[in-house]
Amino acid sequence: MIGFLSGTLIEKLAPWLLVDVNGVGYEVQSPMTTFFQLPAAGESVTLYTHFSVSENAQQLFGFINKKDRELFRLLIKINGVGPKMAVGIMSMETTDFVRCVMQDNVSALVKVPGVGKKTAERLIIEMRDKLKGWGEAAEPAQAGIINIEHNNPLDPNTLIADAEAALVALGYKPTDAAKVVASSYTSDVQTSEELIRLALRSMLPA
Template sequence: MIAYVRGILTDKEADSIVVEAGQVGYGIHVPMSVLEALPPVGEEVKIYTHMAVKEDDMSLYGFLSREELAMFRMLIGVNKIGPKGAMGILSALTLSDLRMALFTGDVKRIAKAPGIGARTAQRLVLELKDRISADDVLMQPSGSETAAAAQTVPDVTGTAKEAVEALTALGYSAFEAAKAVKKVEITEEMSTEDVLKASLKYLAFL
């Protein structure tokens, strides 16, 4: 099994790249999020990979973070979701938004991914929702997960969850509420009301 490939990025295509490592060029399928975050051709990259083996094919699928790779493997573990479908989902939704959609049961948002209908999206939510925690959704950095390392944040999940519940009580969807709360840089000194007010400012611009 190839855990990752580190080498020189030599080519970019619409849905794949070539990385030269040890005088071997590795063709790797990547989602749009990875393509957009990659450096220019000629620079060194490190791609975390998953190898899919079939009777007539061996393919590498790659990501810039272990978190994206883990999500890819969760997706292909769902019945009738193959690597192509998983890559489509990860191209249509950021890791952050996908976690939020699964956690809040936002079937419509997931169904917007190419090749993923409402029934498939419902199956994904049903099978993966319990594997996404509030910490995953609320305490991840809101910037680019593919390029940035995880950040240490204070343990304020309880306050964040209360703010999400308050926003949903005001009529916002769970997805909108979670996304708004995540935009707030919550400190241990902030109350639920403080987080709620800051979240409402973000929602006012949507």
């Protein structure tokens, strides 16, 4: 079992990362709660990991802190929620997800790709007790904060293409991804991370 990876962040294209650990490149999937807090490519990074094995694939998932990994592991224990869906659910801020569960907000949860009404209702029922006091127990982290100073500004076309690719990888339809990214982009946006977050915020609860 791989508990964590510590090395150099080579590439990041949400939700995929490539981490060089002593000359070995690990492909890792990370939820947006982690992606928004990553350093720039070429810098050191440590990720807490979860190794998932199924009949069709072996996948490594990485998280910026143990609390995010704990939430991921709680989610995949829910009937009907696999790793891909869990990553999609964690495309919203952790505080937003907790609020949706505590407020029985089914309509917000079904906006996540792959989450139907029954799954949303099951998430609310099974996660409510597990998430009590979650905010108080959370590690002091920069959840949802974008490290703008560690990212070089890209040209608008690249920003938009990266953001659209990230949303499609999370399960959104290409046409929906293109529409929401276009409506979220402004000249003030300097990084793909910022644009992805704005696009997700426009679809998921604030």
